[in-house]
Structures are given as structure tokens and as C-alpha cells.
Amino acid sequence: MAASSTLLRLISIFFILIPQVVLSVAPEKCSSESGDCINKSKALPLKIIAIAAILVTSMVGVCLPLVTRSVPALSPDRNVFVIVKCFAAGIILATGFMHVLPDSFDMLTSGCLPEKPWHVFPFTGFVAMLSAIGTLMVDSMATSVYSRKNGTGGVVLPESTEVAQSAVEGDRDGGARGGGGASGGHFHGHHHGAQLLRYRVVAMVLELGIIVHSVVIGLSMGASNNTCTIKPLVAALCFHQMFEGMGLGGCILQAEYKLLKKAVMAFFFSVTTPFGVVLGIALSNTYKENSPTALITVGILNASSAGLLIYMALVDLLSSDFMGPKLQGTIKLQIKSYAAVLLGAGGMSLLAVWA
Numbered sequence: 001m002a003a004s005s006t007l008l009r010l011i012s013i014f015f016i017l018i019p020q021v022v023l024s025v026a027p028e029k030c031s032s033e034s035g036d037c038i039n040k041s042k043a044l045p046l047k048i049i050a051i052a053a054i055l056v057t058s059m060v061g062v063c064l065p066l067v068t069r070s071v072p073a074l075s076p077d078r079n080v081f082v083i084v085k086c087f088a089a090g091i092i093l094a095t096g097f098m099h100v101l102p103d104s105f106d107m108l109t110s111g112c113l114p115e116k117p118w119h120v121f122p123f124t125g126f127v128a129m130l131s132a133i134g135t136l137m138v139d140s141m142a143t144s145v146y147s148r149k150n151g152t153g154g155v156v157l158p159e160s161t162e163v164a165q166s167a168v169e170g171d172r173d174g175g176a177r178g179g180g181g182a183s184g185g186h187f188h189g190h191h192h193g194a195q196l197l198r199y200r201v202v203a204m205v206l207e208l209g210i211i212v213h214s215v216v217i218g219l220s221m222g223a224s225n226n227t228c229t230i231k232p233l234v235a236a237l238c239f240h241q242m243f244e245g246m247g248l249g250g251c252i253l254q255a256e257y258k259l260l261k262k263a264v265m266a267f268f269f270s271v272t273t274p275f276g277v278v279l280g281i282a283l284s285n286t287y288k289e290n291s292p293t294a295l296i297t298v299g300i301l302n303a304s305s306a307g308l309l310i311y312m313a314l315v316d317l318l319s320s321d322f323m324g325p326k327l328q329g330t331i332k333l334q335i336k337s338y339a340a341v342l343l344g345a346g347g348m349s350l351l352a353v354w355a
């Protein structure tokens with residue numbers, strides 16, 4: 001009798017406990033944070049320090065590659081310029097592959113989203129793929145519209161466009177080889193045209209592609225009140241934005257903007273993460289990182305910017321540089337440039353551990 005009552009008791013405990021365990025596992029993952037570290041009033045000053053620190057480090061990062069151009073000692077020839085660009089391209093590539101794409105996978109396959117359709121179809125890959133195709137479409141169509149507009153007549157034959165293109169590139173190469181002093185005016189004079197416009201569009205689109213990730217990491221920090229995780233996160237985000245800034249700076253560098261435009265683009269990039277933090281603080285009562293709406297919106301945005309970043313880094317930055325006349329001319333410079341790509345991509349990959 002005693003044994004059966006013990007068994008009954010055990011079974012009843014079992015049946016009372018199991019639903020509680022299940023219930024506490026599922027929602028707790030999706031509910032807001034809890035623990036000893038949660039302290040809203042202590043977290044706020046940390047966030048304000050973070051805003052200032054991230055703003056400064058972002059500006060330093062984005063301005064570093066731009067400085068290489070104006071300091072004559074740093075660029076005795078144009079090789080340094082190419083290496084800086086390759087380093088930047090490596091950072092952009094790693095941002096896409098190592099930061100934005102995995103983030104999107106995490107969000108869109110989160111346990112806080114319903115099983116159907118989010119766990120039966122890899123939405124991240126799908127959206128990233130569509131975004132890469134879309135970027136290619138915009139890229140090719142904009143280029144053909146531009147060359148048509150700037151052609152000699154109403155209709156431009158493909159051959160004549162090709163000739164014009166190679167003439168521009170030949171000049172560029174000649175300018176680059178024609179002595180170390182061939183900077184500024186000479187280079188500038190021949191550099192206009194389709195290629196420069198392309199670099200400018202690439203720089204702007206890249207800035208947009210990076211912004212999503214920058215705002216999101218700021219947002220999640222601003223919405224968090226966990227003082228234990230905020231402290232190391234501030235340092236990580238400072239490095240993160242500095243590195244990413246160097247990537248973007250390298251692309252702004254090759255776009256050869258005027259000083260004001262450069263400053264606007266650098267400023268715009270620098271304020272994104274601090275803006276995210278401010279937004280996170282403002283919305284900290286309503287914004288829930290793990291709510292289905294937030295997960296789906298940010299996940300889809302991340303997936304589309306991943307496709308864009310990966311396409312642009314591979315096609316518009318790396319391939320166009322490595323297949324271009326400058327790098328095709330010398331294996332030695334190619335090897336140095338690959339080292340720069342690996343250094344940039346490696347550094348940015350390492351930062352993926354934290355943010």
C-alpha cells in the first residue's frame with residue numbers, strides 16, 4: 001500500500017513538474033532578461049559612456065583609410081592605396097559572411113518563432129540569395145543605363161562601350177605606373193566616367209548594407225539592462241565599429257568624393273550604432289529582442305543586407321581589383337593584397353565572437 005502511494009505521489013509530482021519545466025523552458029528563452037545583473041539605473045550611465053566611446057572609435061576607424069591618401073609619407077606610390085582597399089574589402093566580406101548572415105540564421109530559426117513556416121524553410125539563405133541577385137540586377141542595369149546616357153549617340157554599340165571602358169582603364173593604369181608623383185590632378189583627370197561612378201554607388205550602397213547591422217547591435221545593447229554584459233560589450237562594439245569603419249573608409253577612399261561628401265558619409269556611419277543605442281534606451285520598455293515581430297523584421301533585413309554585402313565584396317571590390325590591370329600586372333602586389341584581404345577578413349571574423 002505504502003509503495004503504491006509513493007508511486008502515485010511520484011507520478012503526480014512527475015505530472016505537475018513536467019509541464020512546469022516545459023513551460024519554464026519555452027517562454028523564459030523568449031521573455032525578457034532576469035538575474036542579479038539587471039539594474040536599470042546602473043546600466044544607463046554605462047550606455048551613455050558607450051554612445052560617446054562608439055561615436056569616437058567609429059570616426060577614427062572610418063577616417064584612418066582616408067588619411068592614407070592625404071599623408072604623402074604613407075603613399076609613396078599607389079600600391080599602399082591598393083592594399084588599403086583590399087584590407088577594406090576583406091572587412092566587408094567578413095561582415096557579410098561572419099556577422100550579418102549568421103545573425104539572420106539565428107533570428108529566423110529562433111525557438112521563439114512558430115514551427116511553421118520558420119523551421120521548415122531556410123528563409124535566411126533564400127532572402128540572401130534573392131538580395132544578391134537583386135544587387136546584380138541593379139548593378140548591371142544601372143551600368144547599362146549610364147553608359148547609354150553618356151555614349152556618343154542614342155544607341156551605343158557594345159564594342160564602343162568596351163573600347164571606352166578599356167581606354168579609361170588604360171589611362172588609369174598608365175597614370176598609376178607613370179611615376180610615384182602621378183597623384184591628384186593627373187589621376188583625377190582620367191579617372192572620371194563609368195568606373196568612378198561605380199565606385200561611388202558601391203560606397204553608398206555598402207554604407208546602407210552595413211547600417212542595418214550597426215543599428216541592430218546598438219539597439220540590442222540599448223535595450224539591455226544587464227550591467228554584467230554591457231561592460232565587455234562596450235569594448236567589443238568600439239572595436240567592431242572601428243574595424244567596420246575602416247572597411248567602409250576604404251570604399252569611400254576609392255570613390256574619391258569631395259571633402260564634404262566624405263565627411264557626411266563618415267558622420268552618417270559613425271552615428272548609426274550610437275543612434276541604435278539611443279533607440280534601444282527609448283524603446284527599452286516596449287522593444288523585445290525575442291518577440292516574433294522583432295525577430296522576423298530584423299532577420300529578414302539582416303539576410304538581405306548579407307546578400308548585398310557578400311555580392312558587393314566579392315564582385316565590386318575584390319574581383320574588380322584583383323582582375324583589374326593594376327594587380328594583374330604584378331604577382332608580388334597580388335600576394336601583398338591577399339595578405340591584406342586575409343588580415344581584414346580575419347580581424348572582422350574574430351570580432352564576431354563578441355558582436
Ligand SMILES: [Zn+2]
Binds near residue numbers: 099
Ligand atoms: Zn557584428
